[in-house]
Amino acid sequence: MTEAVDTSPGGSEADRADAVERPEVVGAPLGPGSLTWKYFGDSRVTLLGPRPGVLENMLPALGQAVLEHSVFFTDPFARVKRSLPGIYGTVYAPEGSSAGPTVRDFHTGIKGEMPGGGRYHALDPETYYWAHATFVDIVLTATDRFIKKLTDAEKEQIYAESVTWYRRYGVSDRPMPATYADFVAYWDRMVDEVLIPHKTARYGVGFVTKGYPLPPGMNPLVWKVISPIVNPFAAFITTGGLPERSRRQLELPWSDRKERNYQRFCAVVRSLDPIYRKLPATVRYNKFALKGFAQAGVRP
Numbered sequence: 001m002t003e004a005v006d007t008s009p010g011g012s013e014a015d016r017a018d019a020v021e022r023p024e025v026v027g028a029p030l031g032p033g034s035l036t037w038k039y040f041g042d043s044r045v046t047l048l049g050p051r052p053g054v055l056e057n058m059l060p061a062l063g064q065a066v067l068e069h070s071v072f073f074t075d076p077f078a079r080v081k082r083s084l085p086g087i088y089g090t091v092y093a094p095e096g097s098s099a100g101p102t103v104r105d106f107h108t109g110i111k112g113e114m115p116g117g118g119r120y121h122a123l124d125p126e127t128y129y130w131a132h133a134t135f136v137d138i139v140l141t142a143t144d145r146f147i148k149k150l151t152d153a154e155k156e157q158i159y160a161e162s163v164t165w166y167r168r169y170g171v172s173d174r175p176m177p178a179t180y181a182d183f184v185a186y187w188d189r190m191v192d193e194v195l196i197p198h199k200t201a202r203y204g205v206g207f208v209t210k211g212y213p214l215p216p217g218m219n220p221l222v223w224k225v226i227s228p229i230v231n232p233f234a235a236f237i238t239t240g241g242l243p244e245r246s247r248r249q250l251e252l253p254w255s256d257r258k259e260r261n262y263q264r265f266c267a268v269v270r271s272l273d274p275i276y277r278k279l280p281a282t283v284r285y286n287k288f289a290l291k292g293f294a295q296a297g298v299r300p
Helices: 011-021 035-040 043-048 051-057 060-069 076-091 100-106 125-147 152-167 180-194 199-204 220-241 244-249 256-271 287-296
Strands: 111-113 119-121
Touching (some): 035 076, 035 125, 035 287, 043 125, 051 060, 051 125, 051 199, 051 220, 060 199, 076 100, 076 287, 125 152, 125 180, 125 256, 152 180, 180 244, 220 256
Antiparallel strands (some): 111 119
């Protein structure tokens, strides 16, 4: 395990003081038998849309970091292509060979000043943990909506596995909630009290009303034919996938009728699970998960 780093003021002293005040945060093993491996790389998770990226960018420090250090505004797809392999490589890896430290070190130089004063750093534990929390959330939320309704015990297990996942990055776990119940309280507080409609997040969901730009490498004529189908569906799953408060903050169009349709859509996808599980693994899982299962010598 790599040594945890903390770039916040007085970080190491804060960690020691916090360790005295709170109980030990206990993780659970990650591996072929874990629920995180079972669900995180499932192709149906993509039906939650860009929820993690949007919610990440609604944290003021993260939104500002992306605004000033990322090519997101000129190439919206580049950040996803760069980030996801490392995140999946942190989860679907044998203990001791995680990509976590590489992901962490990529953020070392991402820092600057906030518009209203103060500074931000991508490795500030509170900032880094929020980015991680948005991915824990998609395992919980996407599974519950599109795969199966999770039991309380399963939710607690996924959260315990996420503790191990986060520690693989080697960043201070000072902000990490101790239990699943604490994580739910943390999540609700962040969504209700901390997140803002940052310029970066607004740009990230602009396609809901304007349509997606031409994807890199796609023939413009092909995109012209399929975009009238792709864009409304992308807008539907993106807007429906967000928390209600975040949807309002970003002024995304929604209605009670659309909400009912979204809930029906989720229920239909869940009902198809028995059929889905009979499909080839190459359809059911993304390439990062398949690599992890192959390295572990098991079939998903």
